[in-house]
Amino acid sequence: MKSRSMLTSLLLSLLGTSCMLIANGEPVQYCKFGSSNVADAEVDFCVGALMYQNTSSNTYDLYLTLTVPRHHGSALGWTAIGVGTVMDKSLMFILYGDPLGHKDPIASIRTTTDHHQPTLLTQQDMPSGMDLRVIRASWLADDIYTEQGPDNATYTAWVSLVCYSCHLWHGTDISAQSNSQPWMWAWNAKQKFDVFSFDAHLEMHKHHAGAGGWGNFYLDMSRSIRTAPSPPSLPPIRPQVTSVGASDTPMLFAGSIVKMTVGPDxxxxxxxxxxxxxxxxxxxxxxxxxxxxxxxxxxxxxxxxxxxxxxxxxxxxxxxxxxxxxxxxxxxxxxxxxxxxxxxxxxxxxxxxxxxxxxxxxxxxxxxxxxxxxxxxxxxxxxxxxxxxxxxxxxxxxxxxxxxxxxxxxxxxxxxxxxxxxxxxxxxxxxxxxxxxxxxxxxxxxxxxxxxxxxxxxxxxxxxxxxxxxxxxxxxx
Missing domain, CATH: 1.20.120 (Four Helix Bundle (Hemerythrin (Met), subunit A))
Structure with missing residues (x-):
């Protein structure tokens, strides 16, 4: 009877701990693992996101981590993600830079109307109470110590930022309660920059959807909500994980069934x-x-x-x-x-x-x-x-x-x-x-x-x- 009581106490303790864990969400993640070959290059990036319910301001803060690998030390092109399904009034996060230039990657935050060139976001463009802070922007060398030398190594741009009261954005809706928040991505693999500035001119991405130019994905933001008294850590990027609370299609009931029955997973x-x-x-x-x-x-x-x-x-x-x-x-x-x-x-x-x-x-x-x-x-x-x-x-x-x-x-x-x-x-x-x-x-x-x-x-x-x-x-x- 004594050992049974100990076993029951242990199981009940685990039960209580698990119930506490349920109260907090987890970061969601979406990745596109593209090819590094120059001839058939494909978009390659990962994004991790979570929503923090800020009890002091009664608002929701968006925590974001974005990674983009650059193979062979390439300084060509740019990669971007944005909220919504189209560019019009979207909040965009654009990465570019030279991994061998001894400077951090550029994290340019922009917006636009219709399908025009995105322009750098200023404090005047944001509604009252909303703010953006880039917490981290750095290059990490994945295999710099190989015999090929630094010019042939793969570098990954890591950018982490916080969008305070992000749900106040007056453009594309950003909802912490959405279980299928639309996002988009776009990229250009060949642009050569004259200067790496935050407002540098961007050449057009390819027009066709898919790995060639642009695409959409969807995040379950409600799954990521954190309600702890203290702010959370920046969302991690899980290695080799394609999606967590994310999908290429809207995550409605029917969309989930389609993904389960005909998708790659x-x-x-x-x-x-x-x-x-x-x-x-x-x-x-x-x-x-x-x-x-x-x-x-x-x-x-x-x-x-x-x-x-x-x-x-x-x-x-x-x-x-x-x-x-x-x-x-x-x-x-x-x-x-x-x-x-x-x-x-x-x-x-x-x-x-x-x-x-x-x-x-x-x-x-x-x-x-x-x-x-x-x-x-x-x-x-x-x-x-x-x-x-x-x-x-x-x-x-x-x-x-x-x-x-x-x-x-x-x-x-x-x-x-x-x-x-x-x-x-x-x-x-x-x-x-x-x-x-x-x-x-x-x-x-x-x-x-x-x-x-x-x-x-x-x-x-x-x-x-x-x-x-x-x-x-x-x-x-």
Missing amino acids: LGSYVHGLVLTITFLSLLPGGIVALRAGGPKSFHYHLTIQLCGSFLIFLGLGAGLLKSRKINTIHQWVGIMLTSAVVIQGLLGWWHHRAFVRLHRRTWSSYLHIWLGRLVMIAGWSNIVTGLLLRGYTRGSPLVAISIVIICLQGVGLSWWKFWSQREQAKYVPTPSWTKEDDDTFALSITDDEDDQMEEKDERDEIAHLQRQDSRRSIDRN
């Missing part, structure tokens, strides 16, 4: 959804189905767990097809989990045969139980690590909600184990060889093998088969 959605349903619904449901008792509870349990095993194989296949290589703990744990499911099935079959013949547990029974416990715990853990690999931060609501559900299931299965044992003790005599330490509980694909009700079902099945054999013998006589 289909394999990731199938992998995550299938395995989450399996470990948070099917496998625990199979355990509860058997512990509920009844003449068919064992068969219900077996059917549910077979379906769960099939979905585990399906989820593994989707994940492997999506992955280019296997190099994370999450992937290796998933492969070992799938292998353990196969072993679990063989151990369960061996246990059933031995129990029918000997009417008692054998080594395979206990190995089956303990391996099943490890499978469930590892599966739960892999749900969280999968979300982290997907780009969600440790404090993101989705990660916190997942931890809450896992903790609730752990507490629920512990309580169910205790309750079912107490109820069975009232009506079913417990043989000495079936007793189990009260401080343990089975969390496994076939944890029901550890239950007296299952043993009773199996004995009833054996008696039924024996009666059938007796009837056949009488008929033959």
